[in-house]
């Protein structure tokens with residue numbers, strides 16, 4: 312139970328929008344809807360995924376993409392590369408960002424936490440190189456339990472390439 316704060320998704324979204332507005336972004340309906348959707352759906356999604364959601368359907372995908380780029384520059388959203396898929400985007404959550412286990416058959420995603428050594432390595436790299444904001448992206452591929460469970464009714468179609 313979270314006794315620490317009682318923010319609803321709408322409050323969280325509102326706080327992010329206000330923060331962005333303070334940094335010069337226009338408080339448009341598109342911005343509010345996108346932030347709300349990204350708070351409600353924390354998993355990474357490609358532009359096509361976000362563009363398909365009911366509250367964003369009226370936006371054209373170029374507008375949506377530009378907005379996403381602004382959010383990425385503002386460090387509110389991060390781009391996630393998942394194998395050969397189109398680049399995905401997700402809201403940056405507080406704390407360490409998850410890496411993903413990706414099912415090569417159905418595309419299912421499972422967040423995994425990278426070992427602490429990796430974070431130490433980021434810090435070490437930053438110290439040695441003088442670079443700032445050093446981060447990693449790591450993906451693991453495999454077949455999820457749904458895709459390997461024996462099916463009695465229909466056959467599993469393997470689309471893995």
Ligand SMILES: [Zn+2]
Nearest residue numbers: 414417455458
């Ligand atoms: Zn699967």
